[in-house]
Amino acid sequence: IMKIRLPRLLSALILGGALSLSGYLLQTFFHNPIAGPFVLGISSGAKMTVCVAMLALLSRGKTTSSAILIAAAFVGAMVSMGFVLLISQRVKRMSLLVVCGVMIGYICSALTDFLVTFADDSSIVNLHNWSLGSFSGMSWDNVKTMAVVCGITLLLAFLLSKPIRAYQLGEVYAQNMGVPLRAFRTALILLSSVLSACVTAFAGPISFVGIAVPHLMKSLFKSAEPLCMIPACFLGGGVFCLFCDLIARTAFAPTEVSISSVTAVFGAPIVIYMMIHRKAA
Secondary structure, X not given: OOOOHHHHHHHHHHHHHHHHHHHHHHHHHHOOOOOOOOOOOHHHHHHHHHHHHHHHHHHOOOOOOHHHHHHHHHHHHHHHHHHHHHHHHXXXXXXXXXXXXXXXXXXXXXXXXXXXXXOOHHHHHHHHHHHOOOOOOOOHHHHHHXXXXXXXXXXXXXXXXXXXXXXXXXXXXXXXXXXXHHHHHHHHHHHHHHHHHHHHHHHOOOOOHHHHHHHHHHHHHOOOOHHHHHHHHHHHHHHHHHHHHHHHHHOOOOOOOOHHHHHHHHHHHHHHHHHHHHHHO
């Protein structure tokens, strides 16, 4: 229990919270309710660079380290985010931005599949298991690393709660309140990318958590205050992923389903319902 179950449980809580908070920050940045690391292609970009790092290390007979995987995932997340930001300057409709983000995700996934095609058998097994998304196989060292990274990022997000609230009320209002918009936007990008990269590096790409949970928390707490939403999103994402991981482990035991499949099954209906409800309102 202490060596296998507890690290897995804590990993689901920490990484689920990180993914949800990343989605909340991206939705704030783009003023878009369906923005998220998976939809905008950020997770796919992180997945691609982690794949490159894993193949490079495994082909030389070296073991993969948490620091290298997180760094690789962060680079991929930032590259994808850079493309999304360039597109956002040319596209006024947010629906088109989301479509472009999905296309970026497809391109990154295609490049990842291309790399896997030329990998040796042992590398393919490792990459395949990781790319499906799972909280299994987590060690206490992994838990410590992700706790430090996500804990620092969560604290920084708390420090940005007042500027976030001002930004939610409009860019002009935020500027009048003395918020340095360029530095603030950069901070949001960096924080969301670090969180998404940490999740992808350890657990692989996980879908819909970053979109569904922030909406769910807003409807539960009836509040848009960042001081409420930041901890709510983090805790809600952790509980959501813990529940999905339980389903993934037990629903078809002894076969384990990928965590991303389960989060999609439960997360997608939440997003659809919220969008319909928002449109009706």
